[in-house]
Amino acid sequence: xxxxxxxxxxxxxxxxxxxxxxxxxxxxxxxxxxxxxxxxxxxxxxxxxxxxxxxxxxxxxxxxxxxxxxxxxxxxxxxxxxxxxxxxxxxxxxxxxxxxxxxxxxxxx
Numbered sequence: 001x002x003x004x005x006x007x008x009x010x011x012x013x014x015x016x017x018x019x020x021x022x023x024x025x026x027x028x029x030x031x032x033x034x035x036x037x038x039x040x041x042x043x044x045x046x047x048x049x050x051x052x053x054x055x056x057x058x059x060x061x062x063x064x065x066x067x068x069x070x071x072x073x074x075x076x077x078x079x080x081x082x083x084x085x086x087x088x089x090x091x092x093x094x095x096x097x098x099x100x101x102x103x104x105x106x107x108x109x
Contacts (some may be wrong), residue, residue: 016103045074046081057082060103081106
């Protein structure tokens with residue numbers, strides 16, 4: 001009888017330990033997926049300061065400042081595009097504008 005109780009206790013302990021291992025594996029996999037999603041959201045743009053942009057782009061960004069507050073500036077070196085995130089002073093809505101090297105707005109990107 002003691003052997004039967006001991007066997008059941010060992011089996012229960014082993015199954016609890018095995019389930020804990022599976023749970024840890026799922027957690028590790030979900031962390032990897034989260035990191036991959038964060039990397040995909042970057043789209044090649046890197047945050048920059050206005051001083052690091054060329055004169056034409058700086059002028060275009062400053063022209064927006066009459067009606068908008070500049071929230072963020074990001075530059076894609078490969079595409080040579082600047083992403084400007086703006087907040088409207090009138091209604092506080094966010095707007096994203098893409099500028100080329102000449103400071104011209106690229107529509108539809």
